[in-house]
Amino acid sequence: MGFAIAAGVLLLTALVSFRTIRQLTIHTRSVENTYQVLQEAEELTSQVREAERRVRGYLLTNDVDYLQDYPSSEQQVEKSFVHLRQLMVDNPVQTQRLDSMRLLVRQQFRNMQTLITPQTALTPPVTRTILDTGRQTMRAIRGLFNRLKASELQLLTLRNRQQNIYETIAPITIIVSAVLAILIALWLFFKISRELTANEQLQQQLTHGNQETSRRIEIVEHLAEQVLGGDYKVKIKDKEKDSLGNLANLLNRMTQKLDESFGALENRNKELDQFAYVASHDLKAPLRGVTTIVKWIEEELSGELSPQMRQYLDMMKGRLARLEDLINGLLAYARIGRTEQKIEPVDVAELVREVTDLVVPPEFTVAVSGTLPTFLADRLSLQQVFTNLFSNAVKYHHQGAGTITVRCQETKKEYEFSVADDGPGIAAEYHEKIFLMFQTLRDRNTAESTGIGLSIVKKIIDEQKGTMRVSSEVGHGTAFIFTWPKLPSQ
Known part of the structure; x- marks a missing residue:
């Protein structure tokens, strides 16, 4: 709170000082601006009078030396008007007077130009009329100048007064700010000294508490290490009724649940292994027997079979083959992630x-396309991925021949492989569906497919912590893109 108050006061005084100095700077510039306006107006009026004096001297003596610098006078006067207008841009009243004065000066220069133009034949009465008009114009110019000057002098007085006020306020504000800063610093020093004394006493208490807490945390860490090592029967003896005691109790319950869950999981794995054995032997045996009977029928009754019956037998063989592939696919899908990986250098091109x-x-x-890498990986898993993708490209191609293109792009932590074909393509609405189990995009009677191949590929990629996606449009082929980590997953 003390630092917040100090910061607030210092910030406030800093803002006041900044605004005071800024206002002083603004009013100083305003005073300088007024002086510049007065000086520029004086010079402008002097230039007009000087131009008029040169014209009168020429008319009286007919000496062209009087007109030697006259042509540049009008240009200088115009530049002075432009500069004055820039200086008085924030004063519309003075700007209006300046514009009126500018019109009169231009009129005066036109009159003087008429008097000194050699080709102009002027009679004495016309000359006197032009001179009288010039004198009246000059009186009007001087009148406007005097009003402009009087207004600027009045503005100068006001600005000088404001400048003097801020010149007085600025040092006072800075001094007050410095005094406040010193007082606040002394007050904070006093408060902090008291707090430090109290903190030393508290630190001693905390040190003792931290040592006891560290000891109990080490016990929890030891339990976590034993759990990671596969020992789920470990327990923590902590009877304290605090957060660590509650945590110890929860960890004891967790290890008990883990022990029960892993025991149940081990039983399920044994049942899955038994199922795999039954599926691979007991289920396949009848299939092979039926397949053999179909072959015997074709061989022994070949002369008595009608074309329709032969078609039925061919359909039966296809269904039997698909059923065997389905069993093999289910077994392969179930074994993914449950068999030990054999990590070895894999030449992907080979x-x-x-x-x-x-x-x-x-x-x-x-x-x-390009080069394929050699890296450490589970060769069997990667071979399954390419096998299923190549088989799909061939099986679902709409023509008798085609091209399969394999590419690889290396990133920081993984390889991105692409298997693309020039087949019929896949509509966008089926891009997610094709990775589901038993999903095919063609009629079962058209292609004997189990719908498991891409599911196996997706599960293998997921086990490797990679990603898989499909890029395809109808009529433009299909590309399956998957990533494989450079370092083998555990």
Whole structure:
């Protein structure tokens, strides 16, 4: 509070001092401006009188030496008017007088120009009339000048008075500010000294409390380390009724729940392993038996089968193959993240060639744009990703042949791979749907697909802490873009 009050007072005095000095500067400039106006007006009037004197001397003596500097007089007078108008831009009354005076001066110069022009034949009466008009114009100019000068002198008096006021206020304000600053500093020094004495006593109490708290926190850290190591039966013995005691109680309950949950999870994993064994053996055996029976029918009754019956048998074989692929896909999907990764250097270019030989038919072309990296990764997982993407590109191509293009772009922490084809493309509304389980965009009768391939790819990428997206438009092919970390995920 003391520092806030001090800062507020100092800020207030600083603002007052700043405004005082600023006003003093403004009024000083105003006084200087008034002096400049008076000086410029005097010079302007003198220039007009001097031009008139030269014209009269020429008319009396017919000596052209009087007109030697006359041509530049009008230009100088115009410059003076421009300068005066800039100086008096904030005074509309004076500006109006100046404009009237400017019109009269221009009229006077036109009259004088008529008198000194050699080609003009002027009679004595006309000359006298022009001279009388010039004298009247000069009287009007002097009258306007006197009013302008009187107004500026009055303004000068007012501005001098205001300047004197702020010249008096400015040092007083600075002195008051300095005194206030000293008094506030002394008061704060007194308050802080008392606070420091009290803080020393409090510090001793806090030191003892911190040592005890550190000891209890070390016990909690030790428990966390044991939990990270897989020991979920550890407990903390802390009977204090404070926040750390409550935290210890919650951690004990958490470790108990973790122990129960991981025990249940281990049982579920055993059940999944048993399911995988049954699915891979007991479920596939009947499928292989039915497939064998279909082959026997085709071989032994080939002469008795009608075309319609052959079509039915072909459909049955396709469905059996899709069912076996579906079981294999489910098993592969279930095993993702549950098997130990084998981290090894992977030459992605070589891996792409191997996958091409396995799943890409000869009529398709696999092109590599740029260079593909070699880095540490789980080779089997990366091979599954490329295998499924290549298979999809071939399976859903609308023509008998096509091109698959593989690209890679390196970023700071990962590689961004792209597998693009020149197939029929995918509409934007299906870009998210295709990664769901059992989702296909073609009729089951058109292509025997399980709808699991992209789900497997998405889950593998998620396990690797990467991202996956699709870029496609109908009729312009499809590109699957996924990222793979440079460092293997744990």
